[in-house]
Amino acid sequence: MADLLLPDHVYLERFEDVPVTAGLASQTIGLSKPVVSPQFNTRHLGETLICLARAMGGSLAASFPWADYETCLRETLAEKWDVLMKDGVWTAEQMTTAGSSFRAPALEAATIGVEGEASAFPLLLIPYDSLRISSGYIGDAPFMIKTVADTVIKGKDGFVDINPQTAAEIGLGEGSLALLTTPCGEASVRVHLDEGIMPGVIAMAKGLGHTAYDGYLADKGVNINELIGPVEDPSSGHDAAWGIRAKLAKA
Amino acid sequence: MKHEQQHNPPMKYGMAIDLDKCTGCGACMVACMSENNVPFKTDESNKLDSITWIRVYKLTNGKSFPDTDICYLPRPCQHCEGHGGHSPCVSVCPATATDYSHETGIVSQIYTRCFGCRYCMAACPYHARYFNWWDPVWPDGMEKYLSPNVSPRMRGVVEKCSFCFHRYQQAKNKAYLNGERRVPEAAYQTACTQACPAGAIVFGDLNNPEHKVHQIVQPDPHNGNRSKNPRAFRLLERLGTNTKVYYLSSREWVRRAGDNYLAHETTGHVSKPHH
Secondary structure: OOOOOOOOOOHHHOOEEEEOOOOOOOOEEEEEOOOOOOOOOOOOHHHHHHHHHHHHOHHHHHHOOOOOHHHHHHHHHOOHHHHHHHHOEEEOOOOOOOOOOOOOHHHHOOOOOOOOOOOOOOEEEEEEOOOOOOOOOOOOOHHHHHOOOOOOEEOOEEEEEEOHHHHHHHOOOOOOEEEEEEOOEEEEEEEEEOOOOOOOEEEEEOOOOOOOOOOOOOOOOOOHHHOOOOOEOOOOOOEOOOOEEEEEEEO | OOOOOOOOOOOOEEEEEEOOOOOOOOHHHHHHHHHOOOOOOOOOOOOOOOOOOOEEEEEEOOOOOOOOOEEEEEEOOOOOOOOOOOOHHHHHOOOOOOOEOOOOOOEOOOOOOOOOOOHHHHHOOOOOOEEOOOOOOOOOOHHHHOOOOOOOOOOOOEEOOOOOHHHHHHHHHHHHHOOOOOOOHHHOOOHHHHHOOOOOEEEEEOOOOOOHHHHHHOEEHHHOOEEOOOOEEOOOHHHOOOOOEEEEOOOHHHHHHOOOOOOOOOOOOOOOOOO
16 A cells, blocks of 8 residues: 555646557647646646655756756657647657558467356356446546446446347346356346347446445446456467356346 | 627527437537536436436447447437427427527527426427426535536426527627627537537538538528438428438438338428428
């Protein structure tokens, strides 16, 4: 546990360069500008680091010579600063790529199996990202959770999407309560029939089932992370598991 | 500064929403609620009492996997003109709490006049109106976000999308001070339009040929304001509600979902008003 907490401004309260890390053809940097004054007793992380370096003295202080973070940003962004202040975004005109061939060593690696036995768990549970549900470490804000459909959460209940044909085989209808079991755990869920989902697959939104904060976020739906386990990708060492075998039974 | 006493031609503010661009992200809903001081409760999953001036519906073509196609449809108030300003909701309001403006084409809602009979909600074919079953409650600190330009509503009244009318009022004042006769297109835009990351919503004066919305929609005044754009349609167009929110899609099943068609009927037919 931390001995010291140094609360940062939120993005609406601070200057920050936001480089786009992937997905664009040329190098692109955005600039976040403060639009409100800090609402709480917080300090910009950059400011904190500059202060700490100054207090420590020596070569560390010399490496952080700026009076404040805004000066640091202006000087390090140099000629990009004026464009960023004017347009909010800077894009490199010319971009050279490392090569023109595409190599993916992972494609040659052995296929990773999904956890669980098909005999005991006939379905495949896939977590999905919803544009209306924040699945990172910060949960949905009240307005955002309000936009989530009543076929994703209803009261405290979370839903799984299932093909009507698969649902009929198990004897489940729209809105039915069901017990979802995976090799990692079990949860009570409701069923939403979705023609667009592949038969034999069930899908559940990521980012729900929070226990923290307040009634606007907590106790809504199921935390899918409790139902799936990590499987290591042998070529990258990353977590390759994005699904798990599952069983759905009438509750 | 001298202003000539001269009437401007009436405006008809409206929208063109491109359903082939909408990703269903819900940013329009969030921007709208934030802009218009729409409250929130801990549980908003009962959509009958969940107030969303613009609501994004999910449509499907009804075909099984793998031929399923989906479409998201944002639904603000359609600001019906009907025939000569006879919007379904305006016609039934016993309190004159909702009115059709012939100056802007906007259907208003005057909260302090509304006594909550909800005839307008029953009359609206688009479920665009919402009732305040409770007084709004904002958690500590959240009241700081409230817009001072929009009055919060009290328990017992109906509310709905106003096309961000307070923004029109501000833009009109600014135009007057700048000596401009008309509100410039960019000076009055709704919160949902500006928030849409896909650029799916275009807002402006349907009467003004210089406005983008007019150019997209090309409304035909001789044919019940039906769009001349073959991609465009309106919701339940054959009711004669003469709405000012036009939808665009290149997909026939989406255009067909906009009205109740019989199997042998083709899309795009508009009946003459019954009056």
